[in-house]
Amino acid sequence: MKGIIFSEFLTLVEDKFGLDICQQILDDNNDTGAYTSVGTYDHLALVKLIVSLSKLTGISVEQLQEVYGKSIFINLYQSMPGLEGKTKSTFEFVKSVEEYIHIEVKKLYHNAMPPEFIFISETKAQLVMDYHSARCLSHVCLGLLHGCAEHFNEKIHIDMDPLNPQESEVRFCLTLGE
Known part of the structure; x- marks a missing residue:
């Protein structure tokens, strides 16, 4: 999966939930958050970040995916x-x-x-x-x-x-x- 998908997700998290929550989901997954827009990354890393965000916010994984897609x-x-x-x-x-x-x-x-x-x-x-x-x-x-x-x-x-x-x-x- 292209890095632009990851960077856009992290920007959304930071904008909607704040830098602390963004850093927390990265820390929870031992993820540096260093994604280049043209790099290719395992989509499961994105899934893990979404699951972590869901646990922190109480918003379902499905709802978070929809908000992100939109x-x-x-x-x-x-x-x-x-x-x-x-x-x-x-x-x-x-x-x-x-x-x-x-x-x-x-x-x-x-x-x-x-x-x-x-x-x-x-x-x-x-x-x-x-x-x-x-x-x-x-x-x-x-x-x-x-x-x-x-x-x-x-x-x-x-x-x-x-x-x-x-x-x-x-x-x-x-x-x-x-």
Whole structure:
């Protein structure tokens, strides 16, 4: 997993919970917190940090992942050169993730293993897709989807249906609201 994901998480923790809590979760995991944005790190280190934060704050791991996903959407969006203006809606952007973004990520980082989106159906008002990822961070994906809808100023209801107990496969149903 790319270091930008870790650095953004630590920035969020510091901003929302303070430097002491941020340092505490690092100390609890014997983690230096020294992540470069282009470095590659084990995703389990991020999971451990989230679990520690959950224990300290009493906020569920799933809620923390969603908040994190929503908060990093705009930074990830802005980090993709040439993306601005190519999509005009949440549905268009989500489809471009698999068609453009993940392809570009794999070109830049040969060992990258981004999640896979498999599109099941689409109408003008609804998009159904399956998320597949060995990292089992589907709640981060849910947060990213909410951040995307917010970015495009759209009201979208998102249903999330795990397809297995590990949540490495999850069906998302995005429905445009009014």
